[in-house]
Amino acid sequence: MGAIKNVALVGASGSLGTPVLNALVKSGSFNVTVLKRPSSTATFPASVDVRTADLSSKDSVVAALKGQDAVVSTVGIEALPAQDILVEAAVAAGVKRFLPSDFGSNISIPKTAALPIFKSKVAIHEKLREASAATPTFTYTLVCSGAFLDWGLEHNFLLNWEETKPKLFDGGKNIFSATSLDSIGQAVVGVLSHPDETKNRFVQIKDIDISQSQLLDIAKKVDPAKEWHDPIHIDTADLERSSNESLAKGQISMPVMVGYIFRAIFGPAEYGSHFQTTDNELLGLGGKDEADVEAILRKLMLGRSSVEAQGEKWLT
Ligand SMILES: NC(=O)c1ccc[n+]([C@@H]2O[C@H](COP(=O)([O-])OP(=O)(O)OC[C@H]3O[C@@H](n4cnc5c(N)ncnc54)[C@H](OP(=O)(O)O)[C@@H]3O)[C@@H](O)[C@H]2O)c1
Numbered sequence: 001m002g003a004i005k006n007v008a009l010v011g012a013s014g015s016l017g018t019p020v021l022n023a024l025v026k027s028g029s030f031n032v033t034v035l036k037r038p039s040s041t042a043t044f045p046a047s048v049d050v051r052t053a054d055l056s057s058k059d060s061v062v063a064a065l066k067g068q069d070a071v072v073s074t075v076g077i078e079a080l081p082a083q084d085i086l087v088e089a090a091v092a093a094g095v096k097r098f099l100p101s102d103f104g105s106n107i108s109i110p111k112t113a114a115l116p117i118f119k120s121k122v123a124i125h126e127k128l129r130e131a132s133a134a135t136p137t138f139t140y141t142l143v144c145s146g147a148f149l150d151w152g153l154e155h156n157f158l159l160n161w162e163e164t165k166p167k168l169f170d171g172g173k174n175i176f177s178a179t180s181l182d183s184i185g186q187a188v189v190g191v192l193s194h195p196d197e198t199k200n201r202f203v204q205i206k207d208i209d210i211s212q213s214q215l216l217d218i219a220k221k222v223d224p225a226k227e228w229h230d231p232i233h234i235d236t237a238d239l240e241r242s243s244n245e246s247l248a249k250g251q252i253s254m255p256v257m258v259g260y261i262f263r264a265i266f267g268p269a270e271y272g273s274h275f276q277t278t279d280n281e282l283l284g285l286g287g288k289d290e291a292d293v294e295a296i297l298r299k300l301m302l303g304r305s306s307v308e309a310q311g312e313k314w315l316t
C-alpha cells in the first residue's frame with residue numbers, strides 16, 4: 001500500500017493520546033488531525049488541525065475523517081464501544097489503516113481475551129477483521145504494549161510503592177513486559193511508517209521485562225530509609241474469582257475490572273504478559289533497562305516525598 005501521510009488521532013488529550021500526539025508531530029512525517037468530542041475542553045498545539053466530531057454519529061465522523069489515510073484511536077475505557085462507529089466511519093471515508101485503542105495485553109491469547117475487561121477490545125478486533133475482509137483497502141494494526149511502565153509506576157499500579165507494605169501478586173516473581181508512553185508513541189509512528197509490514201496483524205512492543213519483586217528491590221534502593229514491611233501477598237486467581245462474583249451480581253466497577261487487569265499482567269505465563277517476541281526493531285524501539293526504571297522511580301518517590309515534606313499538595 002502507499003505511504004500514510006494524513007493521520008487522525010482520536011483521544012489525543014488522554015494519558016496515552018498526549019505522548020502519541022507528540023510523537024506523531026515530532027516525527028515530521030505526517031499531517032496530524034485531532035478529532036475531539038463536542039464536549040471536550042482539550043487544547044492542542046497550533047500545528048495540529050483540530051476537528052470536532054460526535055462519536056455517536058457516523059455522518060459526523062465520516063465528515064471529519066474525509067481525506068485521512070489513517071486513524072489512531074487512544075480513547076479511554078469509557079469510550080471503547082464508541083469505536084464501533086469510528087470503524088464504520090473510517091471505512092466509509094476511505095481510510096486505509098486503523099489502529100484501535102488497544103495498547104496493553106496481548107488479546108490474541110484466548111485465555112486473556114476471555115477476561116471480561118477485554119470484551120470491547122475483542123469485539124472491535126472482530127469488527128476490524130470483518131471490515132477489512134469486505135473492503136481490502138481498509139487495513140488495521142493492533143498494538144500490544146504490555147503494561148504502561150511510567151504511567152503504571154506513577155499510579156502505584158505496577159507496585160504500590162507509596163505504602164510501607166507493598167502488594168505482590170502471585171508472589172511477585174512473574175515477569176511481565178512493560179512499555180513507557182513515549183515508546184508507545186514511537187511505535188505508533190513506526191507502524192504508520194511501515195504500513196506493509198504491519199498490515200492486518202498484532203504488533204508487540206516492550207521497553208523491558210520485569211517483575212514486581214524487581215520493582216520492589218529498585219524502590220528499596222531508591223528509598224532505603226523508608227520503613228519497608230513484609231509485602232501483602234495476593235493471589236490473582238482469587239482476584240479473578242472475586243471479580244467474576246461481583247460481575248455476576250451486576251457490579252461493574254473499576255476495582256472489579258482492575259482485578260482482571262492484575263490477572264492479565266501479574267498472573268501465570270499462560271496469560272502471555274511476558275512477551276517472547278517483539279516488533280521493536282521494525283518500529284524503532286531501543287528498550288530500557290533497570291537504570292531507566294530506577295530513574296522513573298527516583299523522580300516519583302523522592303520528588304513526591306520532598307514536596308510532601310514542604311506540606312504542599314502533590315499534583316501529577
Ligand atoms: N497497558 C496499560 O497499562 C494501560 C493503562 C492505561 C490505559 N491503557 C489503555 O490505553 C488506552 C488509552 O487509555 P487512556 O487512559 O490514555 O485514556 P483516557 O486518558 O481515559 O482518555 C483518552 C481520551 O478519550 C477521549 N474520549 C472520547 N470519548 C470519551 C468518553 N465518552 N469518555 C471519556 N473520554 C472520551 C477523550 O478525548 P477528547 O477529550 O479529546 O475527546 C480522552 O482524553 C485504552 O485502550 C486503555 O485501555 C492501557
